[in-house]
Amino acid sequence: MSRWARIGSTLFVLLLLLVALVPGWLAPGDPLAIDPAEAFQSPSPAHPMGTDESGRDVLTRVVHGARDSLVIGIAATALGMGVAIVLGTAAALSPRWLDAGILRLLEALYAIPSLLMALLIIAFTGPGVGPAIVAVGLSTAPGYARLVRSQIRTLRHSEMLQAATVLGRGTLLRVRNHLVPNALRPLLALITLGVGQAVIWASALSFLGLGTPPPAPEWGAMLAAGRTYLHLAWWMSLFPGLAIVVVAAGATMIGRALGGKVNAA
């Protein structure tokens, strides 16, 4: 990873945080303000990304949409990782029959495509931001859990853990102080990649009308709305789509940078 890529990804994170925390700073308008007279305006100095079918400013909506997308992406990954750490650690440290049981369960869940599983969960809970987080989070958990389990299993017999045992550390201390942190370190890069993936999935759910309900500004939902008018107003779909691409690509870049750093250490 070059110095420039590192600086670039740092700046990117800062910009994204800024946009998510204070969207009004970049786009002072109201993302929900309707102005039928201004509908379907192509990009112009007044509306750099054009306007949609109700005359709402696309730039304002893209900027305000960042928060929801990021919150869903990060919260879903955190939820998935949390479940994975518990399940993976439990499996790795359990007696063989329980480990095998947890593993079969994970494999069964893993066999269902994640997006399909997310749809199933939404079918039970109904659409919304909360359900989207739960759906995306739970559907990524089996994959992470298997990784956590294998990491813990490798570490469990390491000299480091033996040394901790000899020093008289109990199981809880060993797991909390040494096993879990050291197991997660190499997964850090993957987790960051996972955030990008979760953002895409959250948008996909909204695109299907199962995520954030309209008229809230959400990239996937905007993409879906723009699809109807694609022949008339390409900018309605292009810019939210680009936002998704940029966030996913940014997360990937940061993930790779972290991966390189962990491997080098």
Added chain:
Amino acid sequence: MSALISVQDLSIGFASDTVVQGVSFELHAGQCLALVGESGSGKSVTARSLLGLSGGSVAAKRLSVLGSDGRKLSDRQWRAIRGRQVAMVLQDALMSLDPLRPVGREITDALPHLRSRAERRRRAEAILGEVGMDDPARRAKQRSPELSGGMRQRALIAQALVNDPLVVIADEATTALDAQLTALVLEQLRAIKESGRAVLMISHDLAQVAQLADRIAVMRAGRIVETGPAARVLSDPQHEYTRTLLRAVPSGVPRFTPLSVTERHLPVERAEPSGTPALVATNLGKSFSGHQAVDSVSFDVPRGQTLGIVGESGSGKTTTARLVLGLQRPDSGSVSLLGEHFAPRRESARRALRQGLGAIYQNPLGSFDPRYTAGALLADALSRGRTRRVAGYRAQVSGLLEQVELDPGLIDQYPSQLSGGQRQRLAIARALAPQPAVLVLDEPVSALDVSIQATILDLLDRIQLETGTSYLFISHDLSVIEHMSDTVAVMHRGRFVETGPTAKVFGDPQHQYTRRLLTALPRFR
């Protein structure tokens, strides 16, 4: 007779660093020259420059390799020399052989011409027979995990010899091998020398070099500080540094006599051991899937004394250590610590006792959490896992660092940033934190240069005198065990074949296995 290799005023640099400077030597047929020095002295780089593999910028008045001018050779020309006229015996048989390929093929890889398969196979079998492998036809078809340590070493030597090279370079070829494998490699190198080829031996251990070398060149910081016939260098060293290296060899040095120059002389007054022994093992047994790794082993370690366990790799030493440490449950027998029952016992019931028992491993780096700094590791040990912050334990942490003679400035360094000797000092400091009565030391100096090893052994001696800690000292290295132990147990195939006071076991061995082991002990004093 002209030299096979002649080097004059060789300098090798990497970027702005000059790692080898003004090195000159000659290597004749039928001769063994040893380059001796500690890690980083430039000896390996020097040897690699004879294969065109130094990786740095090479300058020399003369660099003649079998008549070719090494300064002018192209990559292509070097390839014609490498492995064909000048070959290298690799160090680690476990790492150097591909576990998925038959050793016969590993060996014939180096054959230059496109010979027929049958011809290659014949050559592999012939060379395996030459290095003393039994049933070479069968061995050639086996893969390295199917071979014993000794056979792997032979295969590596066969690999170097397959093209009948005139010069063989052995770069630390015996380091970290147990006494018998070392003897085997040395015997092979001797055969190579006696067949009229030249051997360039690279080592940090003067004692091992003494058994083979005709001439010795001592290197330090990229320069040769002393060179001469082996007998003269060993018996009458001229340079201060050579004397330091010689003094660092523990073989035949009485207990508590400092090996390193920096160690002040120790008081040899020791109280006679009294009371219950610190550690008692009774009839320990452990088998793994039918293989009896440890078989009815009993011993006790009196307070303030050292029991040394010596044996080859695979003799059950480490399993014994693991049983004592409660890392593995014995099939039979028991261990008691300071008179209290310790193993086999439920972990939660004996946790409090663990403060009395510490361990030092061969590879300290593996035993540290890589996320902890030196200070955090000690704070963690002092607080029994409650905190990594040094703040509340500053006085005790610096006390420990002082006790093991570690620079207090290293407190914020990560173990990966420390040198091998510093890491082992840190490991000792951590083990001492709970003020244990017994330390189990499993090959604590086997990965270290002889000069560093000397300072660590001196440190362990001093700690024992100061704190009265008992040691269970495990090593494959006879000379280290001889220097460190009050009592010695010789382990062979899971059993103690001979136990007794060190002087008696080494001076008048009773068991034939002990006698065989002792023939491999280098003596040159």
